[in-house]
Amino acid sequence: MELGTRKAVAQLLVMQPALSASGQKGCGSKGRSGKSSCGSAAGQGDLSPEIWEKVKNHPCYSEEAHHHYARMHVAVAPACNIQCNYCNRKYDCSNESRPGVVSERLTPEQAARKVLAVASNIPQMTVLGIAGPGDPLANPEKTFKTFELVTQTAPDIKLCLSTNGLMLPEYVDRIQALNIDHVTITINMIDPEVGAKIYPWIYYNRKKYEGVDAARILSKRQLLGLEMLTERGILCKVNSVMIPGINNHHLAEVNKAVKSRGAFLHNIMPLISAPEHGTVFGLNGTRGPTAQELKALQDSCEGEMNMMRHCRQCRADAVGLLGEDRSNEFTTEKVMEMDVHYDLELRQAYQEDVEKQRAAVVAARNEELKTLAGNESDITVMIAVATKGGGRINQHFGHAKEFQVYEVSTSGAKFVGHRRVDNYCQGGFGEEECLETVIRAINDCAAVFISRIGNCPREGLLKAGIEPVDRFALEYFEQSALTYFREYLERVRSGEIEHKQRGDADIRQGALITT
Ligand code: CLF
Ligand code: SF4
Numbered sequence: 026m027e028l029g030t031r032k033a034v035a036q037l038l039v040m041q042p043a044l045s046a047s048g049q050k051g052c053g054s055k056g057r058s059g060k061s062s063c064g065s066a067a068g069q070g071d072l073s074p075e076i077w078e079k080v081k082n083h084p085c086y087s088e089e090a091h092h093h094y095a096r097m098h099v100a101v102a103p104a105c106n107i108q109c110n111y112c113n114r115k116y117d118c119s120n121e122s123r124p125g126v127v128s129e130r131l132t133p134e135q136a137a138r139k140v141l142a143v144a145s146n147i148p149q150m151t152v153l154g155i156a157g158p159g160d161p162l163a164n165p166e167k168t169f170k171t172f173e174l175v176t177q178t179a180p181d182i183k184l185c186l187s188t189n190g191l192m193l194p195e196y197v198d199r200i201q202a203l204n205i206d207h208v209t210i211t212i213n214m215i216d217p218e219v220g221a222k223i224y225p226w227i228y229y230n231r232k233k234y235e236g237v238d239a240a241r242i243l244s245k246r247q248l249l250g251l252e253m254l255t256e257r258g259i260l261c262k263v264n265s266v267m268i269p270g271i272n273n274h275h276l277a278e279v280n281k282a283v284k285s286r287g288a289f290l291h292n293i294m295p296l297i298s299a300p301e302h303g304t305v306f307g308l309n310g311t312r313g314p315t316a317q318e319l320k321a322l323q324d325s326c327e328g329e330m331n332m333m334r335h336c337r338q339c340r341a342d343a344v345g346l347l348g349e350d351r352s353n354e355f356t357t358e359k360v361m362e363m364d365v366h367y368d369l370e371l372r373q374a375y376q377e378d379v380e381k382q383r384a385a386v387v388a389a390r391n392e393e394l395k396t397l398a399g400n401e402s403d404i405t406v407m408i409a410v411a412t413k414g415g416g417r418i419n420q421h422f423g424h425a426k427e428f429q430v431y432e433v434s435t436s437g438a439k440f441v442g443h444r445r446v447d448n449y450c451q452g453g454f455g456e457e458e459c460l461e462t463v464i465r466a467i468n469d470c471a472a473v474f475i476s477r478i479g480n481c482p483r484e485g486l487l488k489a490g491i492e493p494v495d496r497f498a499l500e501y502f503e504q505s506a507l508t509y510f511r512e513y514l515e516r517v518r519s520g521e522i523e524h525k526q527r528g529d530a531d532i533r534q535g536a537l538i539t540t
Pocket of ligand 1: 084085096097098152153154155156185186187207209262292335336337338339347
């Protein structure tokens with residue numbers, strides 16, 4: 026690496042809080058691989074080199090990558106050809122995060138400039154996704170034009186598409202020709218009777234279909250599109266929204282159907298539903314699942330195929346690591362004024378540095394795992410972590426807008442999901458009400474790892490039976506979780522503490538506040 030590039034990389038590392046251990050800041054629906062390790066944190070595992078190349082820096086297709094790499098969406102696709110009962114695209118709030126919601130709609134040219142602007146400023150942004158705010162394939166010209174422009178100007182960026190699948194069979198050849206290597210299809214049912222409760226209508230071949238007829242056509246087209254893509258070696262992820270009382274028992278069947286058609290990853294996401302969203306499910310009181318309901322379904326499907334558990338149900342204009350949203354830094358007005366300098370060499374050098382840090386995280390975890398060898402125990406413990414990325418415990422309790430949750434056992438630390446919260450520290454003061462919601466969100470955890478915490482929240486957490494742990498501040502969290510767990514087992518064996526299975530936790534509806 027040349028000296029100038031080295032200096033620039035060092036400067037960028039300082040600018041990216043996720044990669045700097047001390048980087049503290051002040052107070053959509055949106056090849057046949059079989060079972061492999063992609064959805065886990067195990068790195069390449071048993072993936073072929075070809076598949077690994079495709080997923081290694083894709084934050085959605087690799088759980089491990091999502092701690093280090095970012096994605097961005099461009100909202101070029103306003104129209105939709107179906108109606109889902111959990112979607113209301115009229116709703117637009119910059120404090121709201123769920124698929125379909127967006128602040129600005131872009132032309133392909135504006136979108137391509139935005140991609141360059143983000144790529145220049147966030148060198149770990151490796152993936153461009155088009156996920157709405159409607160359906161990308163109901164807006165094919167805008168979608169494909171955007172991908173074409175980006176391929177010409179930023180060739181190292183992976184292209185990713187998320188669709189409801191209705192028009193997918195028509196566009197498989199075009200997707201392949203453009204080297205779009207990652208396609209997500211939202212499949213919530215394979216039984217039209219179930220589908221009729223989720224989709225009131227679809228618009229297909231210039232005709233409106235309703236109820237069971239609509240769901241039958243949609244399902245057929247989704248499964249056909251999936252088969253056509255996987256036959257061409259395009260990596261497919263299936264997103265399914267878990268809707269208690271409607272498809273929660275049916276999703277295991279969906280899981281089998283998509284696995285048999287070559288889907289690489291299955292992402293079962295909780296329904297986001299609140300009356301203020303103005304959706305059918307929000308207004309008729311259909312609730313989302315609890316944390317343990319979601320985990321139980323994901324666990325039951327995991328024997329069948331890779332499960333994604335780190336989805337943040339992003340906005341159609343999201344920018345940044347999955348747990349953050351930097352879209353406010355890249356509004357059209359700001360992007361037009363930015364000095365955009367896309368430097369491929371600098372981006373590659375930066376990503377080489379990311380890979381070194383990533384390897385260090387894995388090595389530290391594997392070393393610690395060895396210390397658990399010979400420990401036989403059925404005990405599992407859930408641990409919440411406050412992190413800004415980079416695999417480290419690098420966030421104050423009061424600043425956390427989400428906690429990442431790991432299930433730790435003698436076989437290792439497994440990521441089981443994230444929990445959104447309102448940050449406890451508001452304008453320099455702790456909010457008691459927020460503490461209650463944080464406790465409910467991580468109620469299934471025995472401990473919460475943070476870089477720092479004040480006395481009031483510390484006492485509140487202890488009272489709720491959750492141990493606040495700040496002694497691993499700035500350390501790697503997987504390694505720290507294993508150390509904590511080994512000591513936990515020793516404390517249980519010595520009689521110092523009694524192991525208790527903890528209760529269920531809330532999944533927060535919506536709100537990831539933009540930074
Ligand atoms: Fe975007 Fe989707 Fe591509 Fe990822 S999101 S188009 S696959 S780059 Fe990822 Fe966001 Fe979940 Fe989607 S966290 S909503 S799964
Ligand atoms: Fe909304 Fe259409 Fe996406 Fe359904 S497919 S969530 S209706 S944008």
